[in-house]
Amino acid sequence: QLQLQESGPGLVKPSETLSLTCAVSGGSVSSSNYYWGWIRQPPGKGLEWIGSIYYSGYTYYNPSLKSRVTISVDTSRNQFSLKLSSVTAADTAVYYCARRRSAAPFDYWGQGTLVTVSS
Amino acid sequence: DIQMTQSPSSLSASVGDRVIITCQASQDISNYLSWYQQKPGKAPKLLIYYASNLETGVPSRISGSRSGTDFTFTISSLQPEDIATYYCQQYDNLPLTFGGGTKVEIK
Secondary structure (H helix, E strand, O other), X not given: OOEEEEEOOOEEOOOOOEEXXXXXXXXXXXXXXXXXXXXXEXXXXXXXXXXXXXXXXXXXXXXXXXXHEEEEEEOOOOEEEEEEOOOOHHHOEEEEEEEEEOOOOEEEEOOOEEEEEOO | OOOEEEEOOEEEEOOOOOEEEEEEEOOOOOOOEEEEEXXXXXXXEEEEEOOOEEOOOXXXXXXXXXXXXXXXXXXXXXXXXXXXXXEEEEXXXXXXXXXXXXXXXXX
């Protein structure tokens, strides 16, 4: 059974960079035809797709965040990562990592991790 | 970006009632529409993909349909365990976009 687990600091200061990692178990980030993505949800609000990385390393970002986002994959550790720079209070959210196949929705999700941006 | 307009934003119904949630896409997305259920403090759970296909293990009282750019999510007989917020999501075009959510409560 595929499992995803987010990890990273729960508190980030304004203007700094948010960094999260998603550890994958029960499957491989190198498997063909899979995209590994990040989605966030501000407290009490809806879902926003941040971006995804293909198993080959090709990345796709939401244009609304593209200038601040970097998603990378570490096949040796079977994990992928999110970096969001120049954060503000508006970036406070629960961040989820998830998997989807080509032309399919997200079928496996991590439990989510709350990141608060505050000084 | 494709806008997903979901309605209502909330509803209250009795156990056994039929519940209908709609999602309208701002342009043609074919059948590339999914529905998720999210309970408080939990990650979204995929229920329906390709507009009307049930994910394994999803009860048959749940269904989805499409008419053009309008999509419908139906619970034929609301059960207490269906209390949650439901989201639609299109995966036809990037950026992937979600509807605003529908909170379903028991009357």
